[in-house]
Amino acid sequence: MRVGLFSVGRLKAGPEKELAARYIDRFAKAGPAIGLELGKLAEVGESRAGNADTRKREEAAMLEKALPDGAVLILLDERGKSLDSPAFADFLAGFRDSGKRDLMIAIGGADGLDPALYERANATLCLGKMTWPHQLVRILLAEQLYRAVTILSGHPYHRS
Numbered sequence: 001m002r003v004g005l006f007s008v009g010r011l012k013a014g015p016e017k018e019l020a021a022r023y024i025d026r027f028a029k030a031g032p033a034i035g036l037e038l039g040k041l042a043e044v045g046e047s048r049a050g051n052a053d054t055r056k057r058e059e060a061a062m063l064e065k066a067l068p069d070g071a072v073l074i075l076l077d078e079r080g081k082s083l084d085s086p087a088f089a090d091f092l093a094g095f096r097d098s099g100k101r102d103l104m105i106a107i108g109g110a111d112g113l114d115p116a117l118y119e120r121a122n123a124t125l126c127l128g129k130m131t132w133p134h135q136l137v138r139i140l141l142a143e144q145l146y147r148a149v150t151i152l153s154g155h156p157y158h159r160s
């Protein structure tokens, strides 16, 4: 199964971009052995429309364009469901084992994600109850994807 990321807000060159890329690269290298491949990495700039509802609608339209046909859509939101790392690994493996070809995880911009996306999404997950900037969310998610692969493959990176 290909695991892609959609992010509103571009990462500038610097330590956040480097760290996110480091974990994405580790995920890309270790994932195929357990049936998880790196999918599409879609990064779009924040909409500049006049109000938050319009901005979120425009950003949601960009997400719809980037979504592969039939993809599982997972939203990240501080009000979402909290999973520990082994449960996140099982969550991914469940979609993989049910034969899904693509799964895309979406991170919103400063306004968050459009409400319509929550109806379309297969699940909404959180990385704790605090609100993080999208740059840090990208890093946290990338690390958890790599960690999930190590859990599923029995690699000692994750020690519970």
Ligand SMILES: C[S@@+](CC[C@H](N)C(=O)[O-])C[C@H]1O[C@@H](n2cnc3c(N)ncnc32)[C@H](O)[C@@H]1O
Binding pocket: 075, 076, 077, 078, 079, 106, 107, 108, 109, 110, 111, 112, 113, 125, 126, 127, 128, 129, 130, 131, 132, 133, 134, 137
């Ligand atoms: C700065 S936050 C936007 C907060 C916005 N006020 C809202 O109501 O959603 C940018 C994005 O980072 C992600 N995010 C921030 N904190 C998170 C958390 N604790 N768990 C999961 N995702 C989070 C979400 O995708 C969010 O849309």
